[in-house]
Structure formats: C-alpha cells, structure tokens
Amino acid sequence: MKKTRYYPFERNRYFYGKLLTVRDFESEQKYFNDKRRMMNRLLHGSGVMTGLQVIAVDDKSVSVEMGAAIDALGREIIVPSPVTLKLSMMDGFTNNEYAKNVYLCIAYDEKGKEPVHSVANSTVRSDEISEYNRVLESYRLFIREDAPDPSQLPLAELTDQTVVLYQDAQLRVLQTTPRYVNPGQLFEMTLRFEKTLQAGKILFQYDVAADRLEAINGETIQFMEPQELQETEYEMKVLLRADSTASVKGSIGVKPGSAVLRLGDRQLDLTSKDAGEIQIIMGSVADRLMDDFVKHSLEASLDAPSEPCIYLARIGLLQMGPTYVIERVEQVPFGEYVYNSSVMHRLQKAEQDRVDTATGQLITKSKVRSVAPGQPPELKVEFDKASSELSVDLSIPTGGMGIAGIRTGTVDIAIAPFTKISVSPFGKAAKSFFSGEIAHGLGEGNVLIVTSLEESSIDAFSDMLSSSDRVYYGAADVFKGSEFEPDLPDVQIGTIAYPQKGTFRVGVKVQQGTEASNVRIRWWAYTQADSAGNAAIPEIGFKKGKEDPIDAAFSAMMEAASAGSKPEEQE
Template identity: 50%
Template sequence: MNRSRYIPFERNRYFYGKLLTVRDFMSEQTYFTDKGRLLNRLLFGSGVISGLQVVAVDDKSVSVETGAALDQMGREIVVPSPVTWKLSMLDGFTNNEYAKNVYLCIAYDEKGKEPVHSVAGASGRDEEVSEHNRILESYRLFIREKPPQPSLQEYDHLIEDTSIWYEDAHVRILQTVPRYIEPSSTFDLRITIEKTIQTPHIEFEYEPDWFGVEAIEELPEGKVKFSEPTDGGQTTYSKTIRLRALPVPPAEKKMQGKVSVKAGTTRLIVGDRLLYELTHVKQSIEISEESSERRMFQAFYERSLDRSLESPSEPCVYLAKINLLQMGATYVIESVERVPFQDYVINPTMLYKILSLQERTSWQPRESASDRSPSVPIVPEIIEFPDIKEEFLAFQEEEEEPEREEQVATGIVEISIVPQEKKKWYQRRQKNFYSEEIEHGLGAGAVLITAGISEERKESEELLADLLNRNNAIYYGSKEVFSNSEYDSDYPKVSIGSVHYPKKGTFRLGVRVHQKTERTRIRVRWWAVKSFGDSVEMENRLEELVMHQREVAVAKK
C-alpha cells in the first residue's frame, strides 16, 4: 500500500504458455500483502494488539516483551522474543540535559536474509553479485524526545478537539474539549502542561470568551488560571474546568458552541520570562439533541478513503513514556508509563464480551471496598417495618385479573380428490390434493391447527344416516387402528397436513390418498386454537398435556 494513496488492486492472470518474470511474482505477493494491510488499516486502526510490555531492568536499560502491533499503514509488527536495550544504544537518544521524558517507539522494518549468488546479475561482470533469497519482516526500536502532534493521534480528532497554546523545546501547553455534546450536559475543559525537568516555574492564565457553554463554578477573577505548585517537581500537569452546555434555541436543532479567549488576556510566565508568542486558540463544540456517540460514528463513517488511509511520514507505535532523572552528566530511569497515548487494537470478541458484561451489571451497581473512604463508617441500611393497616388496605384494593380463556374456532371443508387427467403416459397419478386458503377468524399470530376426517351428519342426512347405520364420528390420526372393526369407515386411507400463515390469519389443508377409492371428495373437520400467551407458552402447555395423557395411559396399565 503506497502510503495513504489507494491503488486499485491487480492480480495475475495465468494461462498456458505464459512467460513468468520477476514482475509477475512480485505482483502476486504485492496483491495479497497490500490487500491485507488495507483491511488492517480500515478495520482495526493502529496500536498494540497484545504484549509488548516495557519494563526498566536497571537504571539505564529497558526490556520489551514479546507481542504484536499494527502501524498506521496496516503492517504487522511482531516481536517474537524479549529484547533488552540500553537507552543510549537506541537511535534517537541524545541524552540532552533538558530532556526528562523520552518515548520508546517501535516501527515496521524489513531486512534481507540468505544472500545467494545471482547468476543473471553476474553475467559479464568480474565481481561476484549477490541477492538476498528471503525478506525478513522485522521491527526497529528507537527513541523520540517529543510527543506526537494531537492531530496525528488515531481517531482522537473525531472525539476531541485538542489545540496547542504554546510549544517549544521545553514547554508544551494543550487545551482539549469534546467535539460533540448534548444540551444541558456537563463536560471538562482540560488544560495539559508538559515541561522538562530544567524548566522553571510556570504560570498560565486567560480570560475566556465562551458561547453556548458556561462554567458550573465561578472562575477566580473571571479567568482560567494555572500555577505550578512550588513543590511540584513533575513534568506533566492537568487543569480541569467543569463546563455545562446551554440549551439549544427552540427553533434550532443544534448550535455551535465556542470556546475562545478575549484578545490580549493570555499570559504565560516561565520563570522570569513573559511569553507572548501564543496561539489564538478557538475551538468549537457541536451542541445537539442527537447523542454524541451517534455523531461520532457518523463522522467516522463519513470520512473519505484518503482520510482513512492517512499515515505519518514515519509510521510507528509509541510503546512507552520513559521518565528520566538527571544525575550530573548522566541519567537514571525514574519510571516507565506503558502505551502513553492509549494506542490499542481491541479484539472484536473481547469488545463484545465487555459490552455484554456492562449491560448485565449496569442495573446493579456495586461499591467495592477500595472505593469506600476509611474515615466513613459503614452503616447498615435501616428497613422500616410496613404498617399492617396499609398492607391490608392494599391487599383489599388489589383485584385479581380474570384468567382469559383460549380462543377456539372450528369448521368443515370438503377437498376434491378427483385427479387431473394425465397429459403424458409417463406422468404419475396425482395423489396430493389441497384446499383453498381458509380464514380461521382468530386474527394474526400463532395458532394450533388440528384436522381429522369428518363423518358428521348434516341435518338433511339424519334419517338416511340411521337407515345406512353410518357413524356420526371424526377420525384423528391413523385410521388403520380401526381396520376390520365395528368402528371402521369406508373412507380410504389418507394423510392430512396443514400449512399456517400467521401474518394473514389463514391456513391451508392438504390430503394424500394412499389407496384407490370411488369417492370424489374428502370432508375434513378442522380446529384452530389461539392462546393469549406467546407461542413458547402454548408449546409448553401442549407438552404438559401430552405428558399427562402418557401418565394416565401408564397408570391404566
């Protein structure tokens, strides 16, 4: 992948007799590597995937554990075994007396491996020509004495707006506000001061010029102020101002809040110097009823492809911030802060499990023992005993809801079983016959359909049925159990099925004739039952009914 430019992918097309050259084989490799890196860049971003812990092994050396990372071009960086380096041996470490914080970085690197004699390259030349037979995908560790620019932080620009008030070799002052906020919600305006150990006392102040936001607490003298503690000795300080977004005007859906400064009110004092070369910071915050998360996702997906593939000129991952103490002409490692800019690549499965856990535990917040202040005693919650009179009245007022019965519908349908004429001699005789679509009248939703062969008498058939000794009966299930008995019927052997259309509130019956018959129609009685509960509840009730019938049958034996 050529930096941040998207190049259309081309792959080899093979055919018999094709002359394969180095270009073809290189194209084959480039196709797969560039496509994989493009997906890494767009789907996962950059940062540490696993491992790569940085620890100080002595006053001047650090160890990097095994792990993997992705850089800003989607390239995989793998450290297969732990390595230990002295800081003075790493590229970029100058040990200048003003630097207290340095940053350990890792970058993708390739190295040639297995040099071999090149026959084609050596023809016509006296000296021996060699080429590397393999390319080893490796890494490079180096030191940077300055942090990255805020605009280069992965995806931070979609969430926060960070501006630089002042920056030189010894001092850097940043101000951060969120990009999006809901009306009447609170947020933090954060000022970060970074300095070296040799930098003297720092003071910073300005008079704000805000629109659409307001401070929750009154500012001292109406100004945003920071003054380094006299006993500080730190290299990084953070000053937080709590703000509130104002409501959006009634006729508007959103508005742009402004966080700016009144001209001529900014002061930065470093030691006995008053600095004037400050940037005029003017930040905007979109205030809208739409959730901040939704707007962040919208901004993420509206990025152009070029913007998505942007990468710095020297892509790398910041593994650690190393704090140094000057000891005369040398230094010692004071502490190591791992992944200072929170550049991580999170596994989708892990993210899903974390979000699922938050959903399960959000309804039951728990206070851990470490969160409790030791000076505050733990007092058990006092539960008052309920008034018996109120309980009795409440019991009297409650009325039990009457149990709603199931809805039942039934009917009779006659299905023609006259087969169609065969158009070809090899066609099979029709055995399956279907009814028209039947509306059961119980409305949309799941219903239970039951059907059986009906020999029920019509009013006009009462006298004739008595003369012919016909049974007034309905046969369910297998009719074979009544064969050659006094309960047998002259109906042919058939199978009955049904198909239900829940959304339409209709169903269709079908019969399959298994033997020859002179009948031309089959009369079927159907029943439709609808429960007020859901389908799962209805199925459970049917299972209970079947189990009960089995128990009764066993008891009779």
C-alpha cells in the same frame, strides 16, 4: 518500505505459455499484502495489540518485551523476543540536554536475508553478484524527543478536538473539547499539562474567550501544581454549558493578553490563538459521530504519516551531573491500542454483569425538612428500579405542645480520669458516669428517648445514616474481632426522663478500663399528641388501618441502620 497506495488491486492472470518474470511474482505478493493491510487498517485500526511493555532495566537502558502491533499502514509489527537497548545508543537520542522526556517508538522495517549468488547478473557483469534470497519482516526501535501533534494520532479528531496552547522542551499545555454537544448541555473541557520531571511548578491562569459557550465556575481559569506532588502529567476539568441555540458553532480558547503561565521561576510567553470548535446540534451525539465515521472517504480513512510509528513509552530523564538516569517509564502514553472483538465482547459483558449486580443492591437517600407548626407531617417514598434507589422525603412540624415531633442531639459524657476501674467479685469491671439534665425541646409530657453510641459528630437528623461516620445501636460488642469493631469504650447506656420538666439525663456504665476521656451519645426524643391533645408515647411500627408517617420513617431508618445499610447519597 515506502507509503504506498493500496488500490486499485491488480492480480496476475495466468495462461499456458505465459512468461513469468520478477515483476509477476512481486505483483502476486503485493496483491495479497495490500488487501490484508488495508483490512487491518480499516477493521482494526493501529496500535499495540499485545505485549511490547517497556521496562527500565537500569539507569540508562530499557527492555522491550515481545509483542505485536499494527502500524498506521496496516502492517504487522512483531517483536519475537525481548530486546534490551541503551538509550544513548538508539537512533534519535541526542546529547544536548538530559532533563527532558523522550519517547520510545517502534516502526515496521524490512531486512534482506540469506545472500546467494545471482547467476543471471553474473552474465552481464564480471564481478561476483549476490542477492538476498529472503525478506525478513522486522521492526525498528528509535527515540523521538518531541511529543507528536495530537492531530496525527489515530482517530484523534473523531470524537474530540485537541489544540496545543503552549509547547516547548519542558512543558506542553493541551486543551481538549468534544466535537458535538446538544443545546444547553453541560460538558467538560480538559486541560492537560505534560512536563519534565526537573521542571519547576506550573502556574497557569487565563480568562476564557468563548463564543456560544459559558464557563460555569467563572470566566477566569487557574491551575496551580500541588507542591507535594511530582508528576509529569496533570489534568484539569472545566465545566461548560452550551448555548440553547442549535445548528451553530461554538468556540473556546484563551483571551488575548490575559494568560499568565509560569514554570518555576520562569515566565513563559503564551501567544497561541488556537481555539477549540464545538458544534451544537440537535439529536444524538453518538449517532452523529458514527455517521461521520462511516462517511469518511477511503482516502481519509487510510491517511497516515509518511513514516508511521507507535509511541510505546514516555521516558522521564533526570540530569545527574554530565549524564542522565531514567526516572520514570510510562506505557503507551497516547493510548495507541488495538482491541479485538472478543476482548471487547468480554469487557462489555463484564460491565453489564457489574451493573446488574449493582442494581441488586438497595441504595437509600433521605431528606428531612421542617414545616410550619400545625401542619401535618408528610412522608414521600420513591423507588427507581433502574438504579435501585429508594428516596425518603420526610416533612416534620417545627414542634410545640400537642404536635408530633422529633428532636435529636449529642451529649459528651466525661469518663476521665477513671481509667482504672475496680473489679467486682464476679470478675467484671464497671463504673457509671452521668450527663447533666438535657432539654429535649418537645415540652412537658412523656417522650420516647432512643440512644446510640457515636464515633464522630453528626449535627443533623438526616445525617444519621451517613456512610462516612458510625453510629452503633444496641450492643456494639457484637462487632468485636471484625472490620467493623468500634474504637470506643465498652459501655452500657441508660436514660432518665423528667416529664414535668421536659428534660432527661443519660448515663453510661463503663464495663472495663479505657484510656478514652469521654464518650459521645447520640439521642432522639420522640413525642406525639393523642386525640385529646395529650402527649403520649407512640408505638413504633404500624397501626391498624393507617400507617403513621413519622413512625414509619423512624422505624425504616432504624431498621436500615441496624441492617448496616450504607446510602451512597445524603442530602
């Protein structure tokens, strides 16, 4: 079926005595078909609606599952039952090179059905004439060996612009940039590399040629394919910043003479002068994009290739001697899908429910900074209701006699080679090990020592709530048998403080035999001066009338850690 112009629409006008001919009946069908197809194209777009998965059934054949699609002319394509085909027997598959990617496509097709004798034609011709009594709306599967031009894909230029920096039989390099950005906005440019499986590793380096745009991480961009991976497609994000001037056009591309492109041992010649163009505008980008869409002319909205098709799969082939094998099948490689309104509504509702659930969880952020000696400590707490984020900013003096302070550190206590521990008459194994004297740095006087068992090293006070490490407070054996069970010896921890020396000692009692050679203890030392300047052990919690900021911060952090709080961001 050739590409036709749907409008203007004409329908039959019936009246008594009208002579109906073949043209009248064909016009009747064309009127309803053209209206439906135009609405399909304008309301739904084009692409796969359901099914049509492509599966490799053996080394040389694929199966296309049943499904439905709409092509770029709004025509429905229905595959009523699975079909299995050998690649080499399909239209478009050539026999010149097997180490490549090929694309399985589907297109609308019509076939005649039920041949019958034509009485009218037999009156003017002596031989027997037959005509098809039905037209079967069907499909055609075929192979294309070249990737499509990005501009030919449906709505390809609506939100982004993609330019081809390089293309041959084994490699294609694409650059995608947004159509609109705001002045001074940070945004991403995407470099996409599509290659065949047997091609060598990619090395791509060039200097950016930009106008009204700035590359944040430097003007030289480099991509090197990882040695341990073997993929057919890679993406690289490049962070850019737009000029602060509005209502201007920016551009970005490859600076002439700066590009180095290698594919294995092959040096490729990149001569593309194409550049992505970006409009820098004031106001909402989403509103501008929607405005562009609704202002499209009808002709532009219905524009389609002369032979439209849908790319169902990209099939990676490997050359095996004189033949080939199918190595990989990637479904709908260019994202040609049609989503109906019910699906979109459910997806939007599911996303909203996920956001609502996430906002019901408290996310904590903590920052600890040092201030000059003699300055009072400060505690700032902010809560963002929209993101359920609690931010704690604690300023602590650098320390000294008579000034409130907190110190933290770790100590490793060796327990090797005591892997065999004698059993007491009550059946419980136990052996004690001790650290040397530790200077807590708060000077002489009484201090409060808090200890915990640590699985890995943490070097800063603000990191004690990091979700990437585990610090166990209290009895760690309560987690036994769960996913939180520590990979640590079963120990009890005790401390001895030496107020006149400003030091302390940590001891551990190993409850059972273990192969561990040491345990790591995280400690916090806390002191606060009273009104007379003498160090005193404070109460952990709240005071009458006014809350002590260090006490509150320390208590809040301890309670959060004990409750299993896992902050998402730590400064």
